Amino acid sequence: xxxxxxxxxxxxxxxxxxxxxxxxxxxxxxxxxxxxxxxxxxxxxxxxxxxxxxxxxxxxxxxxxxxxxxxxxxxxxxxxxxxxxxxxxxxxxxxxxxxxxxxxxxxxxxxxxxxxxxxxxxxxxxxxxxxxxxxxxxxxxxxxxxxxxxxxxxxxxxxxxxxxxxxxxxxxxxxxxxxxxxxxxxxxxxxxxxxxxxxxxxxxxxxxxxxxxxxxxxxxxxxxxxxxxxxxxxxxxxxxxxxxxxxxxxxx
Numbered sequence: 339x340x341x342x343x344x345x346x347x348x349x350x351x352x353x354x355x356x357x358x359x360x361x362x363x364x365x366x367x368x369x370x371x372x373x374x375x376x377x378x379x380x381x382x383x384x385x386x387x388x389x390x391x392x393x394x395x396x397x398x399x400x401x402x403x404x405x406x407x408x409x410x411x412x413x414x415x416x417x418x419x420x421x422x423x424x425x426x427x428x429x430x431x432x433x434x435x436x437x438x439x440x441x442x443x444x445x446x447x448x449x450x451x452x453x454x455x456x457x458x459x460x461x462x463x464x465x466x467x468x469x470x471x472x473x474x475x476x477x478x479x480x481x482x483x484x485x486x487x488x489x490x491x492x493x494x495x496x497x498x499x500x501x502x503x504x505x506x507x508x509x510x511x512x513x514x515x516x517x518x519x520x521x522x523x524x525x526x527x528x529x530x531x532x533x534x535x536x537x538x539x540x541x542x543x544x545x546x547x548x549x550x551x552x553x554x555x556x557x558x559x560x561x562x563x564x565x566x567x568x569x570x571x572x573x574x575x576x577x578x579x580x581x582x583x584x585x586x587x588x589x590x
Contacts, residue, residue: 371426374577375472378421380495380504382514382553382569383414387521388545389568393536395446407556410443411451413562415514415553417504419495421573426470433465434458434493437473438555442482449480454560456506458493476538476576488557500528502548502571512555516548516569531570539574546571 349582366449383389385398389412423430435457442451457466466487474497490508500519506512521529531545550569555562 345384345464356359360433371428371468372578373423373425373468373472375423375430375469375476376421376573377418378497378571378573379419380417380497380502380514380516380569380571381414382550382564383412383567384553384562385412387549387568388531388547388570391441391445392536397441397443402533412441413555413564414439414441415504415512415555417493417495417506417514419470423468423472424472425465428462428464428468430465430468433461433469434495435461435469436493436504436512437489438512438560440560445479447480448478449476449482452486452508452560453477453481454486454488454555454557456493456511457486457489459490461490472576476574478538481508497571500526500548506555511557514553514569515551516571517551518546518548521547536572536574539576541575543573 362541376383383391385391389398391412396525397410399410401410416439418433418435418437420430423433435455437455439449439453442449455470457469461469471486491511494503494505494508496503500517500522502514502516502518504512504514518528519525521528529547531547534542534545536542544567546570548569550565550567552563552565553567553569555565
């Protein structure tokens with residue numbers, strides 16, 4: 339089932355106008371660069387553990403506080419640390435950035451609601467251009483509204499044992515705290531789902547299950563906060579296929 343779900347999403351979303359398309363049109367630059375990225379993601383969302391979006395095209399349902407009809411959405415924070423990567427001659431190693439998003443109520447047609455991208459101030463202009471293109475390949479959705487790049491804020495990213503923590507502007511703008519001990523049989527070894535596709539990544543090392551203590555985005559009208567819902571860590575690899583034409587105007 340999951341292979342059919344992601345195959346349909348990728349096929350429907352690949353032709354979508356993207357952030358990188360617009361940025362390159364504005365700057366007049368064409369991107370003809372080999373690229374690759376290996377990154378570890380601290381990820382959490384509003385779905386119960388484990389997020390059903392990886393098996394279905396409809397996120398989990400949530401009842402409103404007013405008792406209205408069930409609403410389906412997946413509001414997530416995906417916090418990246420690039421372990422190794424390049425976009426042409428630009429090295430991406432060490433770049434940190436924060437992606438807050440909502441997949442909406444049904445993404446069977448490849449359309450999702452919104453994404454807000456925030457870079458750590460240390461990320462250079464050239465790295466941002468490369469990362470935007472690669473993210474558009476990793477998450478090749480059609481976005482209902484233009485992807486927003488928020489003003490820079492410090493991104494904290496830490497992992498130790500069965501815990502992982504990410505904070506945006508010291509937690510004032512966003513926060514993800516994961517604790518894998520609650521799903522570990524031994525209390526020391528992580529629980530891992532292997533063999534499951536992560537969006538359009540060519541490889542991953544497994545979903546290290548770590549339910550969240552909190553996952554929040556705290557800025558503007560799209561702010562949200564959930565506690566005790568889905569969370570995991572994952573390391574992914576994505577690269578331009580060696581037999582493909584160089585990347586050109588690709589991206590989010």
